[in-house]
Amino acid sequence: MAPTENLIIGESTGNIDIATSDESRLAAVSLASQAQRTLHLFSADLDAPIYDTVPFVDAVTSLATRSRYSFVHILLQDTQKIAKHGHRLLDLCYRLDSKVKLRKPAYQYKDFNESFLVADESGVLHRRVADRYTGIVNFNARRQARELVKFFNEVWGRSEPHAELRRLLL
Numbered sequence: 001m002a003p004t005e006n007l008i009i010g011e012s013t014g015n016i017d018i019a020t021s022d023e024s025r026l027a028a029v030s031l032a033s034q035a036q037r038t039l040h041l042f043s044a045d046l047d048a049p050i051y052d053t054v055p056f057v058d059a060v061t062s063l064a065t066r067s068r069y070s071f072v073h074i075l076l077q078d079t080q081k082i083a084k085h086g087h088r089l090l091d092l093c094y095r096l097d098s099k100v101k102l103r104k105p106a107y108q109y110k111d112f113n114e115s116f117l118v119a120d121e122s123g124v125l126h127r128r129v130a131d132r133y134t135g136i137v138n139f140n141a142r143r144q145a146r147e148l149v150k151f152f153n154e155v156w157g158r159s160e161p162h163a164e165l166r167r168l169l170l
Contacts, residue, residue: 004031004137005030007139009031009120009123009139010120010139011139013138013139013140015136015141016137016138018127018134019133020133021133022049023133024050024127024133025049025050025053025056027125028051028117029056030139031119031123031139032059032060032063032119033055034120034123035063035070035119036066036070038070038073038118038119038120038121039071039072039073039117040073040152041074041075041117041118042074042115042116043076043130044113044131045077046074046081046087048085051089052087060072060092060100061096064099064100065096070099072099075102075103075156076102077104077105077112090102101161102161103156103160103161104159104161106159112155113131114126114129115127115130116148116152118145118149122141122142123138123139123140123145124136124141124144124148125137
């Protein structure tokens with residue numbers, strides 16, 4: 001994989017193949033740290049090697065506190081793992097509950113087995129199989145980003161905050 005730290009959201013074009021958790025983590029941190037407005041994250045279990053890291057949570061915190069219009073929305077398929085082991089993003093949802101929101105998708109989406117992160121509706125990290133680290137990152141994939149965000153918003157609109165996670169946040 002080519003290094004992602006020199007790529008710029010909305011400018012650097014082309015799919016870059018990723019194959020490991022380290023490559024996914026570096027791409028996620030780079031996308032999140034460059035995001036200025038929005039971050040949409042759809043994940044099976046908030047992959048700890050990627051999203052439960054200080055650099056990623058710092059980037060999300062920076063985005064969430066950047067302006068009153070910025071936000072982070074997270075859809076999480078399996079809440080049991082983070083309920084049992086904890087997760088830095090869950091802590092952030094508690095601290096910045098009006099800016100970083102987490103929901104569990106409605107039952108009708110239970111078989112959706114992809115993972116994606118979309119930054120500013122332009123940069124995309126997409127894994128077609130959620131429990132594998134192979135996928136692509138593209139810092140200027142506006143059409144793909146729009147399609148993923150449209151799907152995300154459909155799922156988000158039919159989802160609710162998960163009761164188990166609400167109890168953890170209290």
